[in-house]
Amino acid sequence: MHSFLKGEFDRQRDGFELIASENYVSTSVLEALGSIGTNKYSEGMVGKRYYGGNEWIDKIEGLAASRAKKLFGVDHANVQPYSGSPANQAVYFALLNHGDKVMGLNLFFGGHLTHGWKINFSGKYFDSVQYKTGTDGLLDYDALEKQVKEERPKLLFCGATAYPRLYDYKRMGEIAHAVDAYFVADIAHEAGLIAGKAIPSPAGHADVITTTTHKTLRGPRGAMIMCNGEPSNPLKPLPKDADPRKNLPTLIDRAIFPGLQGGPHNHTTAAIGVALGEALRPEFQQYAKQIIRNAKSLSETLIDEGFELVSGGTDNHLMLIDLTNKGVTGQEAEDALGLANITVNKNTVPWDKRTPYDPSGIRIGTPALTTRGFKESEMKQVGILISSTIRNIKDKEKIEGIKKSVMELCEEFPLYPDLSY
Numbered sequence: 241m242h243s244f245l246k247g248e249f250d251r252q253r254d255g256f257e258l259i260a261s262e263n264y265v266s267t268s269v270l271e272a273l274g275s276i277g278t279n280k281y282s283e284g285m286v287g288k289r290y291y292g293g294n295e296w297i298d299k300i301e302g303l304a305a306s307r308a309k310k311l312f313g314v315d316h317a318n319v320q321p322y323s324g325s326p327a328n329q330a331v332y333f334a335l336l337n338h339g340d341k342v343m344g345l346n347l348f349f350g351g352h353l354t355h356g357w358k359i360n361f362s363g364k365y366f367d368s369v370q371y372k373t374g375t376d377g378l379l380d381y382d383a384l385e386k387q388v389k390e391e392r393p394k395l396l397f398c399g400a401t402a403y404p405r406l407y408d409y410k411r412m413g414e415i416a417h418a419v420d421a422y423f424v425a426d427i428a429h430e431a432g433l434i435a436g437k438a439i440p441s442p443a444g445h446a447d448v449i450t451t452t453t454h455k456t457l458r459g460p461r462g463a464m465i466m467c468n469g470e471p472s473n474p475l476k477p478l479p480k481d482a483d484p485r486k487n488l489p490t491l492i493d494r495a496i497f498p499g500l501q502g503g504p505h506n507h508t509t510a511a512i513g514v515a516l517g518e519a520l521r522p523e524f525q526q527y528a529k530q531i532i533r534n535a536k537s538l539s540e541t542l543i544d545e546g547f548e549l550v551s552g553g554t555d556n557h558l559m560l561i562d563l564t565n566k567g568v569t570g571q572e573a574e575d576a577l578g579l580a581n582i583t584v585n586k587n588t589v590p591w592d593k594r595t596p597y598d599p600s601g602i603r604i605g606t607p608a609l610t611t612r613g614f615k616e617s618e619m620k621q622v623g624i625l626i627s628s629t630i631r632n633i634k635d636k637e638k639i640e641g642i643k644k645s646v647m648e649l650c651e652e653f654p655l656y657p658d659l660s661y
């Protein structure tokens with residue numbers, strides 16, 4: 241196992257990490273993640289646990305939650321979800337009944353499995369209706385409003401894994417609330433950009449906000465659910481006629497435990513708290529803005545190199561490339577770039593004629609390389625190296641040469657210089 245971890249360390253150090261949902265955490269986050277928090281059981285909430293010996297865990301979880309509230313401007317944060325999918329599952333469990341109607345963005349158009357995809361729990365146990373983008377790759381809010389009025393879902397999800405533009409949270413909230421639906425913003429991808437005040441927040445528009453903590457937010461793998469209001473005593477049942485909208489924190493907390501999960505992963509909670517502390521510092525705002533500047537620089541370079549970007553560019557940390565005009569599939573591009581130490585993932589593009597396992601595009605994001613210190617000029621070099629790889633996709637020698645250039649640029653921006661395996 242040690243040699244495998246060393247192999248992964250070398251891979252992360254020696255290549256361009258361009259998967260839009262990945263990042264490099266700080267050594268403080270790593271330290272908390274590898275801590276003795278993992279030894280402890282602590283079912284329940286701060287101050288109301290089902291196991292003894294939780295006086296320090298209460299402080300750890302309390303600090304993480306209070307930092308989340310401050311960072312995102314919300315009244316309540318549950319930091320216990322194991323990851324993004326369980327967090328979304330908890331929202332369904334808290335607010336809906338089996339078979340209720342939900343609406344989310346279709347997976348082919350950049351949506352997430354848990355937003356109602358048919359073979360996911362969310363599409364199997366709920367009546368899922370999906371919305372799509374237009375042929376331009378952009379959300380069409382008028383079309384969405386019409387569909388929501390016709391379908392009258394009980395919950396409308398906003399959020400995606402491959403949408404390169406900003407959301408109109410205000411408009412989506414109005415659309416959902418006009419039919420009395422809950423509006424849930426899944427900000428997993430953009431959380432760090434929102435925390436760093438580089439893009440607008442759904443706070444004040446969404447009833448519930450879910451997020452992972454390991455993408456742009458640069459924390460450990462984990463998740464949070466946020467909303468407004470104060471939870472009631474977790475040990476007292478809610479009255480049968482309690483208004484769910486006035487009891488969101490209680491319903492969310494109880495869906496996490498005892499509804500779905502057991503003991504929280506306290507080492508992860510500690511690491512989330514450390515990452516949130518980092519995100520509260522002014523430097524993080526610079527980081528968030530630089531992610532977007534880097535994405536713009538990379539997207540402009542790729543457009544100059546003849547690549548077709550869904551929606552024509554990006555406003556956030558990621559871009560989606562439709563490779564059809566290059567005569568290359570997403571899988572072929574992912575494989576060739578991988579040989580050059582450039583890690584990306586294949587991805588469907590809106591109205592894709594291919595399948596998610598063998599799609600027409602690739603998704604590229606800048607959070608990890610921005611953490612490493614890359615700026616606009618380096619991102620231009622990254623774009624040229626990507627372009628070169630695709631142009632020489634069958635030429636092993638040329639790709640070997642590109643890999644050398646990738647490694648040289650990586651060496652200029654050392655990753656974890658104080659860590660060794």
Ligand code: DSN
Pocket residue numbers: 261324352401
């Ligand atoms: N797997 C995540 C992503 O790559 O966007 C979504 O859950």
